[in-house]
Each structure stands twice: as C-alpha cells, then as structure tokens.
Amino acid sequence: MTHQPTQSPQFFLTAPSPCPYLEGEFERKVFTHLVGDKAPQLNDLLTQGGFRRSQNIAYRPACETCRACVSVRILAQEFQPTKNMRKVQMANADLVGAIHDAEPSTEQYSLFRTYLDARHRRGGMSDMTVLDYAMMVEDTHVETKIIEYRRRGPDTFLTGKGEGELIAVALTDRMGDGLSMVYSFYKPEMDERSLGTFMILDHIARARQQGLAHVYLGYWVEGSRKMAYKVRFQPQEHLGPKGWERFAAKPQV
The missing domain is CATH 3.40.630.30 (Gcn5-related N-acetyltransferase (GNAT))
Structure with missing residues (x-):
C-alpha cells in the first residue's frame, strides 16, 4: 500500500461552466480543502496568493482563455474616505x-x-x-x-x-x-x-x-457593473503577474 503525503494540500480543477460575469466566457476554478490544524495558515497563504474561501474550500479562477478576475485588497492603514x-x-x-x-x-x-x-x-x-x-x-x-x-x-x-x-x-x-x-x-x-x-x-x-494591513474584497472584473464598487476604496492593491501592486483608479468624490 502506498501512502499519500498529508502535509501539502492537493489541488483540483473544476470542469468548465458559463462565466457569471462575462457573457460568452467559460470559467474554471482550481481548489483545495481547508481542513485541520494547519487550515488558518494555509488560508492566509492562499488568500495572499489570490484564493478565496467558501466553507472549507479555497479556490481561485483558472480559466484557459481569460484573466479578467483580479484579486483586490484595500490598504487599510492608508485609506481615506x-x-x-x-x-x-x-x-x-x-x-x-x-x-x-x-x-x-x-x-x-x-x-x-x-x-x-x-x-x-x-x-x-x-x-x-x-x-x-x-x-x-x-x-x-x-x-x-x-x-x-x-x-x-x-x-x-x-x-x-x-x-x-x-x-x-x-x-x-x-x-x-x-x-x-x-x-x-x-x-x-x-x-x-x-x-x-x-x-x-x-x-x-x-x-x-x-x-491589520489589508481588507480583502475578493475579485474585481474590469467592465463588470456588479464589481465596479470595489475600486472606489483607495488606495488598494491588485494581484498581477509581478505580485501585489498598487492600482490607481479614477478619482472619486
């Protein structure tokens, strides 16, 4: 009998399904389970890497042809309403x-x-x-x-x-x-x-x-009216290929 290691999380990929935000696109998600004593540390690490939590699952988009979903976090200590x-x-x-x-x-x-x-x-x-x-x-x-x-x-x-x-x-x-x-x-x-x-x-x-440094708001999709409110809270950072970087939105009044 072979034994699978239990220290590292296992990741899975969902089947394609219609995107709820962009018409004509299909979404896929990569996910893992958040269980056990190490779940808080794993959740911290994955959230900083663009994952979101739903019950005992951490997931993030893994779409084949689209990168529209962008993780957003507010810089709480610098925020000015x-x-x-x-x-x-x-x-x-x-x-x-x-x-x-x-x-x-x-x-x-x-x-x-x-x-x-x-x-x-x-x-x-x-x-x-x-x-x-x-x-x-x-x-x-x-x-x-x-x-x-x-x-x-x-x-x-x-x-x-x-x-x-x-x-x-x-x-x-x-x-x-x-x-x-x-x-x-x-x-x-x-x-x-x-x-x-x-x-x-x-x-x-x-x-x-x-x-605490951040408030995590989940994903933002440019052009989605449902998510437009998220970029109003400045300053904030978006997760991109180079890591978390400041995002400058149009001035709000």
Whole structure:
C-alpha cells in the first residue's frame, strides 16, 4: 500500500461552466480543502496568493482563455474616505456591528433569503436552503466571525451590541495580515443607506484598530457593473503577474 503525503494540500480543477460575469466566457476554478490544524495558515497563504474561501474550500479562477478576475485588497492603514463615503458613514451612524462566533440563526437566514430574492433571484445561490446557509456559516476551519448590524440602543456602550431588527450581516475571516470579507447581505429596501459600502468602511475601521494591513474584497472584473464598487476604496492593491501592486483608479468624490 502506498501512502499519500498529508502535509501539502492537493489541488483540483473544476470542469468548465458559463462565466457569471462575462457573457460568452467559460470559467474554471482550481481548489483545495481547508481542513485541520494547519487550515488558518494555509488560508492566509492562499488568500495572499489570490484564493478565496467558501466553507472549507479555497479556490481561485483558472480559466484557459481569460484573466479578467483580479484579486483586490484595500490598504487599510492608508485609506481615506471620499466625500460620498463620509456621507454613508453619517447616514449609518445609528448602526453598530456586534461580533459573534460563526453560528447561524433563523433571523440571519430570513434576512439572507430576502436579500437573495431581491438582488440575486437568478444567481447561483438563489436556491440555498436554511441548511445550506448553516453550512456556509459553520463549515470553517479558520478564524471566522459573524458581524450583525443593528441600530444602536441606550446600553450599546456597555454591551457593544445594537438593538432591534437585524439590518445587515457580514461573514468575515480574520487572517494574519487582514480581514477577508467572505460574504455580506442586508435589507434590500434600505438602498438609501448604501449598506454594502458601509460594511466595507466598517471593516476598514476594524482592520485599522487591530493593526491589520489589508481588507480583502475578493475579485474585481474590469467592465463588470456588479464589481465596479470595489475600486472606489483607495488606495488598494491588485494581484498581477509581478505580485501585489498598487492600482490607481479614477478619482472619486
């Protein structure tokens, strides 16, 4: 009997499937499992190499004819909000994010379901059940937290928690060099709050407070309207053939 070494991760390649971002293109992914005691260190290494985490899987695009997906990370310690971002912060000054262990709740799933039905009815996650959601949250071997955003209450300064209805949620990994935003969702009827932008700004503030250099936003595809918001958070770095390099976007107001 031969024994396979267990110290190094094994990588696998998916079959081609239609690209969700670029019409007419097909995507493939290379992936490996994030399990065991070494999962946090492996997740750090792979994330810095352009991988993303989904449950206990780390993956990155490996498309044969396209290199449009670019890994993005914000330089948190140098970040300065734009005028519009400061307005978003003021509009959400009544919200507070409380950190919890990565444990799902029926309240979270209800908000998640409402968000998917309003924003991603035809997306790949549109048919996720409550059990699927629980796996998305719980199936992690790295340091993962749930941040729940609610309105501030009279005792928030003591409890560190908000009160009332759940308005937004972020599933976040803490790594050695930053925070990685795995997935976030919010009340879709509160468009005027720009809650997606607010949660990114909140993660930048948390990274700064913790002395972490980066906030990882996943992939950006130039020309994709779904991902255009990611380059608004400057300064940031993009992962290219020469490694992580600063990316200069058009000035924002």
